[in-house]
Amino acid sequence: MEYGSGGGGSPEDHDGSDSQRRKKRYHRHTAHQIQRLESLFKECPHPDEKQRLQLSRELGLAPRQIKFWFQNRRTQMKAQHERADNCGLRSENDKIRCENIAMREALKNVICPSCGGPPLNEDSYFDEQKLRLENAHLKEELDRVSSIAAKYMGRPISQLPPVQPIHVSSLDLSMGSFGNQVLGRPSLDLDLLPGSSSSIPNLPYQPPCLSDMDKSLMTDISANAMEELLRLLQTNDPLWMKSNTDGREVLNLETYERMFPRANSHLKNPNIRIEASRDSGVAIMNGLNLVDMFMDPNKWMELFPTIISMARTIEVISSGMLGGHSGSLQLMYGELQVLSPVVPTREFYFLRYCQQIEQGLWAIVDVSYDFPQDNHFSPQFRCHRLPSGCLIQDMPNGYSKVIWVEHVEIEDKTPIHRLYRNLVYSGLAFGAERWLTTLQRMCERFACLMVTGNSTRDLGGVIPSPDGKKSMMKLAQRMVSNFCASVSTSNGHRWTTLSGMNEVGVRVTVHKSNDPGQPNGVVLSAATTIWLPLPPQTVFNFFKDERKRPQWDVLSNGNAVQEVAHIANGSHPGNCISVLRAFNTSQNNMLILQESCIDSAGSLVVYCPVELQYINIAMSGEDPSYIPLLPSGFSISPDGQPEQGVGDGASTSSNPHRNTGRSAGSLVTVAFQILVSSLPSAKLNLESVNTVNNLIGTTVQQIKAALNCPSS
Structure with a gap:
């Protein structure tokens, strides 16, 4: 076979x-x-x-x-x-x-047989309800007065240069939803979310305790899903066909329905949209390590930081055989994201089942598990994961051949934002290719982490040892994960829209930071997404070039920067970690830590100012977990519009046919985080909002001017 x-x-x-x-x-x-x-x-x-x-x-x-x-x-x-x-x-x-x-409702209306009136306890019931309503009204009034006071008594920030204030009349702060819709009444108050952006929010629905019958049913569902996945992985034409637009493998739905008939198929619902794709490639990691990372939710998130915003194991149904993962079955929760504040996350409760087919060959399948209908879990976009997953086969020299299948049913309860419609509807946003290219890039990064050779270009004599390199790579990895969490639309974030800049507007959210790896206090995250009529590779090259940094970096005040250390973390030259030093500034004790990465699904340029003493700690090989980071940066993805005549693009060593130049344009998310106050009890004020709004607005204008793109 x-x-x-x-x-x-x-x-x-x-x-x-x-x-x-x-x-x-x-x-x-x-x-x-x-x-x-x-x-x-x-x-x-x-x-x-x-x-x-x-x-x-x-x-x-x-x-x-x-x-x-x-x-x-x-x-x-x-x-x-x-x-x-x-x-x-x-x-x-x-x-x-x-x-x-x-029956309960009927009991409430029962008549007392002695006097013909309501039961004796009925008056107390209504009195209690009346008191509760009055308390709720009083609480609302108190909150309203408190929010008005907070607008004018908040603590102003001093970390950023002065900017031109915006007019209050043009500021429309409302609790934002997705797309162009804005919910809630206009207000100048932002809810202060507890915890840091990296903390795990509560599950949207808490599953009940599982009975033996539930576990038996889950075992049967996962076994059937594994059988279906193996057939999807092994069968070619006519089940899979090449896309006419970009050559990707997409599912032939008519053939699929004949091969896998379903009595209560969701496919009959006209509001259901199907996304199904398959891809294959080689990853620089052995199969056993890959399986181990897939079966651990924390390692799974670490492997896909740009895709997974949250993952948890709810219950282990079966722990596998002989201490290994073969036969392991878990009930899990996961949130998948696109790095933009206008694209909702996709939420799944699913079963993950691992099976070792033969020596050196593993299959891992995911399939949604539907809880009883009386639960209140109703995400913005209803997602049902049909059997999806991957086949992992060991190859010589520690490599693995991976075949990946993604197959989901989506019911869009609200329209996709216009900017991302093509990317999402084409299946590129959450498809098999994005998963596989991210896996290949991250496996290259892990391989570079273990290499002790000359993958480091030390320009300033500042990285003295392999331990220093590993510490710097771990610090940069945490910086990227923090950045991805800061722009997520996970249920732990509530975004508010500042209108006026473009059709997306500036989206802001506030949280109280108590993570040891973040500055303590109140942090304001702000982001917007713009479309540029340039291929993603061109946009990435612009942000990656330190010589062009003064053209877009508002906080550098036009000062040039120099790369003093360079760590390669992939085969593509754009995949690297840099330490930058700014010239002609009064802050000689500050350096910039930056990581850039690129694959065919998109790219990132994430950076963060770090004090010299902290950089020295990391470069000496000490644990960087407690170094405070507040990263900003750019996420770049194709717009989903195919372009005939592909330009130069990013390719991976195992997939030379892939490139990011196939897109007609780019979607760029610009995101900043600023420390509003070092006091956790501080309230957000209008000056902070003005500052971040102008910071993003000026940055976007400078980017468009530097790339000769129209400003409107």
């Missing part, structure tokens, strides 16, 4: 008999064989030995294969019946619950 090109064939060093046994064992049935087996199964689910022998001769299969196929089909049918029974039981449960509520 082969899992794509260069896939799961037997290693050359095995003998011929082993190879034949493996191929027999993992033989993939043809469509004709499956059709004939299915037709006989409907007539006779338990064929006897004579019938199995007849089928064996007719279909060219071994009797053992016939026997195992019927056993697996009966197991699958049993699981389907059990799911149907569970749905029936849940329906009865809901019916009883509704009757219970109706």
Whole structure:
């Protein structure tokens, strides 16, 4: 059996008999064989030995294969019946619950038999409700007065240069939603969110305790999902076809529905949109380490910082066999993001199941798990994850061949913002290619972290040891993760829109920082997204070039910068960490830590001013976890509009055909974080909002001017 090109064939060093046994064992049935087996199964689910022998001769299969196929089909049918029974039981449960509520309401209206009036406790019930309403009104009035006072009594910031104030009349601060819609009444008050941006918010829905029946059902669902995923990974035409626009592998939905019929298919809902894609490539990490990172939610987030905004394991259903991950089954929650404040996160409760197919070959499948209908989990965009995941095969020299499938059903409850419509609807925003290219880039980064050779260009004699390099890379990695969290639309953030600059406006959110890796106090995060009529590679090169930094960096006051240290963290020259020193400034004790990274799905340039004493701590190899960081930067992605005649682009060593120049334009998210006050109890004031609004507005104008783009 082969899992794509260069896939799961037997290693050359095995003998011929082993190879034949493996191929027999993992033989993939043809469509004709499956059709004939299915037709006989409907007539006779338990064929006897004579019938199995007849089928064996007719279909060219071994009797053992016939026997195992019927056993697996009966197991699958049993699981389907059990799911149907569970749905029936849940329906009865809901019916009883509704009757219970109706009976409670009837009891409230019962008449006292002695006096003909309401029951004695009815007056106390209404009195209690009346007091609660009065308390709620008083609390609202108190909050309103407090917010008015906070607007004029807040502590002004002093860390940034003075800017021209904006007129209050042009400032429309409202609790923002996605797209062009703005919710809530105009106000100059921002809710102060507790905790830091890196802290994990509460789950939107707390699942109930799982019974043995629930766990049995989850086991069946994951086993069926694994079977479907393996067929999706191994089958080519006509199940998968090449996209006419960019050559990506996309799913043929008609063929899929014939191969995987569903009794209650969501595909029949006209409001449901399907995104399904497949991609393959080589990653510089062995399979066992990759599997370990996928099965640990913290390591999974570390592997995909630009995609995953939150991940948690809710419950381990099965811990796997012999201390390994094969057979491991987890119920998880995950939030996936695009780095812009106008694109909502996608939220999933899903089962993750890992299975070792053979020596050096693993499969990991994700499939959504639907909780009972009485829960209140209703995200902005309803997402249902059909069997998705990857096949990981060990290759020589510590490499892995990875085949990735993404398959989701999306119900858009609100329209996608116009800027991101093409990127999202094309499937590029959350597709298999984005996952795989990010995986390849991050595996290169981890490989560079372990290399002790001359991947460091030390221009100032400031990185004396390999430990210093590792410490600097860990510090930069935390900086990038913090930046990604600061622009997320996760349920832990509430963005407010300042209108007036462009169709997106400046989005702001405030949180109280108590993370040891962030400055203590109140932090204001602000971001906006703009479209530029230039390929992403061109825009990335502009931000990456330190010689052009004075053209966009408002805080540098036009001063030039010099790179004093350079750490490569990937095969592409744009993937690196830099330490920059500004010339002709009074702050000689400040350096700029910057990381840039690029792949075909997008790029980042993230930077943060860091005091010289902290840089010295990291470069000496000490633990950088407590060095305070407040990063700003740029996220660049293609706009989803394909362009004929591709220009030069970024490519990875394992995927030379990939490039970021295929897009007609770029979507650039500009994001800043500023410390409003070092006092956690401080209130936000208008001057802080004016400062950050002008900071972003001026930066955007300078970027467009430097790139000769129209300002409107």
